[in-house]
Amino acid sequence: MKKRETARTLDLSTEARIKQAARAVFYRKGFAATRTRDIAEEAGINLALLNYYFRSKGKLFEIIMLETLSDFLANIRGVINDESTSLECKIEQIAAGYIDLIRREPEIPFFLLSEIRSNAGVFFERIPIGKIVKSSVFIRQYREAAANGKIAEPNPLHFIMNFIGMILFPFIASPVLKEIGSLDAEAFDRLMEERKKRIPLWINSLMKPT
Amino acid sequence: MKKRETARTLDLSTEARIKQAARAVFYRKGFAATRTRDIAEEAGINLALLNYYFRSKGKLFEIIMLETLSDFLANIRGVINDESTSLECKIEQIAAGYIDLIRREPEIPFFLLSEIRSNAGVFFERIPIGKIVKSSVFIRQYREAAANGKIAEPNPLHFIMNFIGMILFPFIASPVLKEIGSLDAEAFDRLMEERKKRIPLWINSLMKPT
DNA sequence: AATAGATTTAATCATTTGTTTAAATCTATT
DNA sequence: AATAGATTTAAACAAATGATTAAATCTATT
Numbered sequence: 001m002k003k004r005e006t007a008r009t010l011d012l013s014t015e016a017r018i019k020q021a022a023r024a025v026f027y028r029k030g031f032a033a034t035r036t037r038d039i040a041e042e043a044g045i046n047l048a049l050l051n052y053y054f055r056s057k058g059k060l061f062e063i064i065m066l067e068t069l070s071d072f073l074a075n076i077r078g079v080i081n082d083e084s085t086s087l088e089c090k091i092e093q094i095a096a097g098y099i100d101l102i103r104r105e106p107e108i109p110f111f112l113l114s115e116i117r118s119n120a121g122v123f124f125e126r127i128p129i130g131k132i133v134k135s136s137v138f139i140r141q142y143r144e145a146a147a148n149g150k151i152a153e154p155n156p157l158h159f160i161m162n163f164i165g166m167i168l169f170p171f172i173a174s175p176v177l178k179e180i181g182s183l184d185a186e187a188f189d190r191l192m193e194e195r196k197k198r199i200p201l202w203i204n205s206l207m208k209p210t
Numbered sequence: 211m212k213k214r215e216t217a218r219t220l221d222l223s224t225e226a227r228i229k230q231a232a233r234a235v236f237y238r239k240g241f242a243a244t245r246t247r248d249i250a251e252e253a254g255i256n257l258a259l260l261n262y263y264f265r266s267k268g269k270l271f272e273i274i275m276l277e278t279l280s281d282f283l284a285n286i287r288g289v290i291n292d293e294s295t296s297l298e299c300k301i302e303q304i305a306a307g308y309i310d311l312i313r314r315e316p317e318i319p320f321f322l323l324s325e326i327r328s329n330a331g332v333f334f335e336r337i338p339i340g341k342i343v344k345s346s347v348f349i350r351q352y353r354e355a356a357a358n359g360k361i362a363e364p365n366p367l368h369f370i371m372n373f374i375g376m377i378l379f380p381f382i383a384s385p386v387l388k389e390i391g392s393l394d395a396e397a398f399d400r401l402m403e404e405r406k407k408r409i410p411l412w413i414n415s416l417m418k419p420t
Numbered sequence: 421a422a423t424a425g426a427t428t429t430a431a432t433c434a435t436t437t438g439t440t441t442a443a444a445t446c447t448a449t450t
Numbered sequence: 451a452a453t454a455g456a457t458t459t460a461a462a463c464a465a466a467t468g469a470t471t472a473a474a475t476c477t478a479t480t
Contacts, residue, residue, distance in 0.1 A: 014457080029328065030245045033242035036438060046459055052441060057439095112381055113322065118239065119386045130389045153408075157401065161410065165379030170383060173323055175330045179340045181367045187317045187402045191367065198363075204370065224427080256429055261469055268468095354473060 015053050015150045022050075030114050031061050041160045046204050068108060069127060075101050080138035087141045088204070091163065094201045098167050103192055133160075143160040152209040162206065164198045171208060227253045233261075233274050237317040240324050249339045278318060279337060285311050292350035297351045298414070299367065301373065307410045308377050313402055319378045342368075349353050362419040372416065376409045 021043030025034045036057050039049040054060040079085075079093045102108055116123050123128065133139060142159065145151045153159055170177060170192060178188055231253030235244045246267050250257040264270035289295075312318055318347045326333050334340065342351060352369065355361045363369055380387060380402060388398055 029240070030240075031330065032240070035436080037436095039398070046438080047226075047438090048460085049458070052457075056438075092245075110327065113320070113386070116385055117320065118243065124389050129386065130392060133390045135298050145251075155401075158391075158408070160390065161380045161383075161387065162376055164383070165375040166372055168383075169375030169379045173371075173374070173378075175326050176339065177367065178324070178373065180343045180370065182340060183367075185327065191365075195368070195371075198242070198368070203417045205418070205420070207414045208415070210415070247466095258430085258470080259428070262427075266469075299477080312469090 001092070014045060014049060018045060018050055018053055018060070019064065021045075023068075024058050026064050027105070027111045028060060030111065032118075044151070068112065072112065073127070076146075079135040080133075083137055087138070087145055088200070090138055090141070091203055092200045095167055095203075096162075096196045097191055099196045099199075102168070102171050103189060106171050106174065109171050113172070149209060151207045153207060159207065163199070163203055166195070166202065169184065170195070224255060224259060228255060228260055228263055228270070229274065231255075232270050233248070233278075236271060236274055237315070237321045240321065242328075244417075256332050273300055278322065280308070281311070282318065282322065283337070283342075290343075290346040293347055297348070297355055300348055300351070301413055302410045304373075305413075306406045309402055309406045312378070312381050313399060316384065319381050323382070359419060361417045365419060369417065373413050374410070375411065376405070380405070 016041065025038050025042055028034075029038070036050050037047055039057075039060075040050055050057070050060065054063070075097050076094065077146045079090055079097065081202070139156055142151070142156045146154045146156075146206070151159075174188060178185075179184070181187075181191075183191070229247065232249045235248050235252055238244075246260050247257055249267075249270075250260055260267070260270065263275070285307050286304065289307065292300070295303070308371075316407070342383055350364055352361070352366045356364045356366075382400060387393070388395075391397075391401075393401070
């Protein structure tokens with residue numbers, strides 16, 4: 001039952017191919033709609049190998065989900081607690097960092113939201129996203145700026161909805177937006193690249209007191 | 211096989227209960243993750259009745275989807291082609307109209323995006339959303355305003371991403387936002403109510419040329 | 421009340437799908 | 451080359467799930 005600890009195993013060829021295929025299919029179809037046979041086919045492996053290497057569909061999914069979340073959170077954790085950067089700077093870093101990350105894997109935002117939605121309880125027990133955000137330097141700086149009259153909107157939640165929404169919504173709604181704009185994947189990607197620079201500008205003008 | 215055309219049938223009690231239950235479950239879990247037995251249980255009916263009234267899970271889903279889309283589009287079609295209202299007025303109407311609609315059924319945006327994503331081809335053949343938007347009075351007015359220097363951003367797609375994103379994203383990401391803000395359903399709803407007024411203001415300041 | 425047709429139920433069917441098993445094949449070590 | 455253990459395969463199992471069937475029950479009409 002145990003995997004052998006040899007060169008053949010260490011190069012992870014089969015195991016890695018299964019994970020890669022699982023990631024692609026889970027991202028595209030979500031947990032409920034993907035069949036283990038989909039993953040096996042995408043990976044070009046015998047169906048039984050999935051269970052040989054990962055025990056079950058659920059275990060494999062959990063691994064993919066944790067890795068995905070880890071990448072996703074790693075990106076933000078460093079930025080939002082940096083005492084040495086200003087609010088404006090953080091906004092630029094977050095917009096650019098997230099858009100770059102997601103451009104490489106455009107299905108991640110929808111995937112994460114979809115699975116969080118069907119399993120919110122378990123999720124927030126493991127990843128205390130509320131604590132992380134509320135106790136961040138970023139939020140402290142936001143409140144200070146609002147108190148000093150530099151920002152009109154006192155509720156950081158409205159700000160988060162607008163800011164993160166501007167970043168994520170285009171990816172979440174990409175099929176509709178591509179249809180509306182008659183965009184192919186490349187043209188869409190160019191638009192997202194543009195937004196890296198423009199979102200901070202828009203956010204800036206939107207937050208300023210009139 | 212045919213349903214009887216009598217008082218008992220016309221009050222639609224059983225058929226309507228199945229549809230209502232199907233709507234609730236499909237909205238919550240999506241097509242792939244809902245089992246016909248879920249719907250039967252939610253409706254308090256025998257499983258066979260679902261097929262008696264609607265032939266199949268797929269047919270029932272299609273009905274729910276068409277009704278949902280119809281409500282969703284009805285809301286916007288009238289507004290965006292009204293020659294008698296200004297761009298600013300349309301923005302206010304769309305924000306208020308959509309937020310009110312979605313507050314009553316907060317799962318609709320995610321549901322629609324989720325199912326469009328897994329079936330984009332079929333979807334856009336039936337509902338030419340691209341045509342509807344591109345040929346709308348709204349887009350014409352937007353282009354005019356951009357040409358006259360009243361609006362800084364010339365690409366209406368960026369505008370749509372920002373505007374519709376501000377409206378829909380909070381609902382799409384509501385589990386995360388509730389967690390971050392420690393909000394119960396009622397507090398979340400109050401925030402959405404606030405946004406009806408504020409989104410037009412934000413959009414206004416964001417679009418203005420500097 | 422009797423009848424015909426609509427509605428409902430319990431049981432079953434057939435397929436899909438996650439998982440397991442037992443045998444075959446491959447690989448490193450002796 | 452022989453062996454032991456890791457990897458892979460084909461086949462099958464068991465549970466879940468969409469759908470159907472045949473009988474029972476209800477309802478309107480006569």
